[in-house]
Amino acid sequence: MAYRFQVVIDSRDPHAQADWWAETMGWVVEPSDEAFIRRMVSEGFATEAETTTHQGVLVWASAQAICPPDQVGQKERQRFLFQTVPEGKTVKNRVHWDVRLDGDDKDEIRTALESRGATFLWEGREGPHGWYTMADPEGNEFCIS
Known part of the structure; x- marks a missing residue:
């Protein structure tokens, strides 16, 4: 069986990193589902503190993904996911x-x-x-x- 994967990158600021890499790769930042986020908060599955506004859009504060523009919404898309971590980068990438x-x-x-x-x-x-x-x-x- 072949598996799919995404590349996850630890970040101090996942939204800035996603913006930078989307521009670098000619990809797009994946669109936020603001209605879903609001529903998760209203139903108690998330808190307002877990959200933020980035470029005027309600997003999850802890992560942001990018993908090729022709693959947005596709299950099999190529994807980089930038996620918040508490520590900064200190050594060379493996x-x-x-x-x-x-x-x-x-x-x-x-x-x-x-x-x-x-x-x-x-x-x-x-x-x-x-x-x-x-x-x-x-x-x-x-x-x-």
Whole structure:
């Protein structure tokens, strides 16, 4: 049996991270079901403290997901979920993801990412294949190639 998965990223600010990564990937922040959230609060399954307003929309405070725009609402969608954790990042990631640029110039993308808060860490190369290892605004490593 093959299983589906989502990538979950610990975050100080899951909504800011979701916004940043949605723009970086050309993905979208998954829409919030405000009526569902209100119903969960009114029925006692959640509290107001578990919600927040982000960009004028009622959302769960502790997490936010992104996915490709053509997969919104699909069960089988690719997905990054950013979730709040109490501690900040202190060491190198044990897992990271590679963003495949599909022919876009990695120097231009690097510059654009740095202007939005990413940090260049190092350049890697194996034979003819080269990449840049970067860190997002919260310090999570990723590569562009």
